[in-house]
Amino acid sequence: MKKFLLATAAFAAALAAFGVTAQAADLGARPYYQQPPAYAAPLYNWTGFYIGGHLGGVFAGDNTFGGLALTDSSARFMGGVQAGYDWQLSSSWVIGVEGQYSWVGNHQLNAIFPNGLIYNNNQRGIASLTGRFGYTWGPGLIYVKGGYAYSDNNETLTFGVLPVAFALSDNHSNGWTLGAGAEYMFAPNWSAKVEYQYYDFGDSHFTSPAALVPFGTFHNDEHTVKAGINYRFNLGNWGAPVAARY
Template sequence: MTTKTLFSAIALTVSTLTSAMAADVTMPYKAAPAAAAFSWTGCYVGGNVGGGRGVNEQQPIVGQDFTANHNSGWLAGVQGGCDYQVGSLVVGVEGQFDWADMKDTSTTLIPGGAIGFLLTTQLDRVATATGRIGYAFDRVLFYAKGGAAFAHFNHQMTQTDFAALSVDFTGSRDVTGFVVGAGLEYALLPNLSLKAEYNYFDFGTNGYTLNCSGNPGCAGIPFFPASGPAEHADRHARRELAIQHGWRAARRPILIGVPKASAARRVRRAAANSRRGFDAVVPAPP
């Protein structure tokens, strides 16, 4: 064997061994980045605006029936609460307060006479304390809610002959009842969401007092006492849009990695590298 042939054989052996060792080295890999899954867990505050309609039915007074009020108007206020998410299930509590101007005036005529009544009912504020439960599709949450409701009503009954006589009887009352509703909430950002909601309120039947004190026209008014009890049944529905800022806990991201090469793949890679080693070495002529 000549010197050139010996050097070629040594070069071939070194090339083959180097390729084989390279095949046994574990190839580094990098996990593919994954975005953190959105979580509804956390607390929030926000504001809301909306509109509503209601039915207020006045119970008969001294045998006189009255035309019902059909209130309508606006509501606006603030809300705050906390949610907790387990899987796709979201449960939470919320408190809400709204200023309102929902009112209506109805006219009732006394049969056979020239006297009538103008009955005005106004809802000027309402508050709720509710729980809610929902199902989340990532940033979209469908939910139902229910709980206690509190409201303040102003009442005015005007006895008039629609000409010269006009006497006002006024009163107000704080009432309690219940509320049920449903809504859809969407998280625009991790800490900012927008929701649309529908609520139904029922405040039952409540007594209140209408007063005519201090008015000289109160004396001798027929069909209605200067000060007396009355009963009112109140039912309202509210639709609203709300935007709220929250402090929510981020869920741990799910990391999706590229698996390491199997032993069989390493063997195939080593064989391929060995073939490339033979092709790279060209023996010199003797």
């Protein structure tokens, strides 16, 4: 009887082991799934040359000529071109240089003196050569800029319709400028910007004719607001995703 029970138990254990083995064989090998690479944010690189254009407005400062009010069209249209180069120093900081020229429309700054003499300055354009320093977060950039400014002036002094020779202590064509703006890369190689820029061309006074010397000095400055677009070179990796490797 004992032998029979032992034989029965051994037979049952063998059947159980055979069933587990068969079930494992039916399931086959465990498949291996490769984990996809982790996604990283796109990279943006501001380093490179750029060229572009801009449109905006010019607003003259509150100018007087020794207490004598100067009349002008204080809000004028402007449009022009710019070119420059940027260096991206790190993931957050950018430095660069930029040259800019803007044509100015319909500017007539006049001083009508009590003795009948009329001074006129027709400012035809303004330009600047500046350095700029900015903070970037991917496609966005905010910056400050400053440097040399130039004013393209066409000045006259008349008595009635007759031209009168004159001389100024300073031609107020050379000055300085400061500004700030924001720029955004909206497509490969393309960025758009908005910018405020202040131009200061200093003080001037007449040194001749003698009748105008007592009237003192006047100050020439401009406030500008511009919107522009740039085409940027050397941005082949614009928006390229980076995959992390394991």
